[in-house]
Amino acid sequence: MYYRRKIDDYLKSWKADSNHKPLIVKGARQIGKTESILHFARDNYENVVYLNFALEKKFMQILADGYDVESVIRNISLADPSKKFIPGKTILLFDEIQENPDIATTLKSFKIDGKYDVICSGSMLGINYRKIHSNSVGAKTDYEMYSMDFEEFLWAKGYSQEQIDSILTHMLENRPFNENELSVFKKLFLDYCVLGGMPDVIRLYIETGTFSGTLDVQEQIRLDYEEDVRKYAEGLDQAKIISVYRSIPAQLAKENKKFQFNKIAKNARSREYNGCIEWLKDAGVITECSCLQYPELPLKGNVEESKYKLYYPDTGLLVSALDEEAQDDLRINKNLGVYKGALYENFVAEAFLKQGLGLFYYKKENSSLEEDFFVRTQNNLIPVEVKSNTDRSKSLASLIQNKAYHDITFGIKLGDFNVGYANAVYTFPYFCAFKMKEYLKQNDFRDADEEIS
Template identity: 60%
Template structure:
């Protein structure tokens, strides 16, 4: 069972571009990179030469005579005479690039030669990406892939583009969803929160129609991520990275979700753990949300990189790390319990990151003023608050009303409730978060505020 992915459209557009360059598909492990590339390759090329540098380490010798196209093709043919190379109809697919990043030096020559299309893929590429970048700068394209977002989950459940467009239309018109629509979307979203977006988990869920086996699959993925840390991280950093990784759920469950290194280990200092956080971020395992110095534009450079929150890049990892009692309640009763605040916030961070937003929050010193996230348009800064229920948003109201924050004119609140608008605050259900970027591109919030008063 193949799951439709957003990369499918990108790969088709890449193939149609007569000036296409070798493509590097980046992303965390087991998010579906290889499966999507294989499907595209089978449908669009007469010959596909796939090389996996983990499963077939012998192919690391193909650059022994240099990085020229003919030298590499000659050496591949020596190792496997059955591989065919027809100019114009052959794709070379180098998988598990993290185990042999040296091959990227050849991308310049494949790009200049132009006879063969090349796609590279691998997990943990962020760890070695400076090296990859220097080897192939100007002669490649990059695509960042993630686990399934909520839209892709809807596709997997059989809901088409018209369903998503209807959701967006309701947002544009600030028109409340019907009771039936709310029930359908809310139930789908709760399922997505519990499962996360890893293809193996989603596929089992679709095929079985239940949560049977989902926890075991999530925990195996969790074990695989931990094994990657042991395999690819160096020295003492392995223990520190694993400690940071294991403490994320605990710290997200607290009211103050700021990640505190002092809670990770006795005597731990941020400067000793900064690299561990960067490692997890570069590996695509976590999303970092930085504290703004002040809620104003621009956002880049306007934050304290020592004050941050850590969210899992896929919420399924968070769910897999919860205690047994919570697991039973989640799957049997779809009750998020005491974890609903942290889970909703993690899913929102995940949706924003997958939409291309950087993650920022604000906490005013010696004050209760705190805001979960900020997103922006070309000229406006929009605070975003994630509520477990549809309650008051005191900090959001303060930011909008105060003259101290001139870049903020209105805000957005994500709740367990319907669409609404009041006091310059736009309210949307949690399940609409993945549409916020499209929504902000299609409407003028200022015009709506002036019209609604």
């Protein structure tokens, strides 16, 4: 069964644009790129030509005579005479192009020729672009894809768009959920936290109605990621890259979640790990949250490059990396234990990343003042606190009340709450994080107290 994805609508809009360029879909391994692209191609084209460079080595020499369309098509037909090319009715799908990254150099020729639509896809593309002689700048469109977000998970579970959009309506109207709504969405959210958004994991969960076997799938994906390090990390210490990747769950469990190399190995220094974090980011298997120099606008250009937090872009993979006792608590008892704060914070980081929101935090030197995330509207900088308990949010209150932080007039708190507003702080349940970008866009926040009353 095919599960609806957000890329589906993007691909339809791409095809409908008469001036569309060849498309490159990037993203980590096993997030559903190939499945979604093939589903779209088969529904929208009379003729689909699919090449997988990882599985079909006979196509590795199709550039032997150059990058022009005629030569490429001729060599594809030589390798497989069953491939047909019908001008105006054919889409070419080049999959796993990290194995043959020079394919991207042909895209300018395909754009100029205009007879065939082209979509390329693959993992590790952030790394392998460096090997391309000329990656057709200006003649291609890039699309970043991730594992399924919470909305896509709800689609897969059978929830209607009207039911899902009701979450945003509650946020915009500052209207609390009733007990039934809150109970249902909280349970779905906890299930999603444990599962993450890898399509194979979601599919197994929905088909069986249980978590049985999902951990095995998640662990295999993490092993595959580590195998990619051994396969593609050239000129870097592969063991150190893997050690960085494996250390993230434990580092997030610390009260100070700033990533520290000396937590990987005693006396380790950042210079010894040059390139490791960048490699993992380019591969799409970790994401970075930058530390602001000062909580003010603009955000970009206002970061301390030596300070950052690291997250997994799929919380389910983070959960699968925890120790066995924590796994039992999570999957059987829904008790998040010492990792509660880390998991909720990782979920929010993942939700923000998948919406295209930047990831920023703030930690004041020699002070307890620290804020988990920041988002912005056109005129406001908004601190976002992720609470794993009901303690008072001292840092959030300080940022709002201190006149020195002139870009901040209110804040947002995500936790085990209902929708509410008090003391210039909007509160939302964790599961609302996936609607944050739409909420910020549709709420002008003027005269908040008067509107809410």
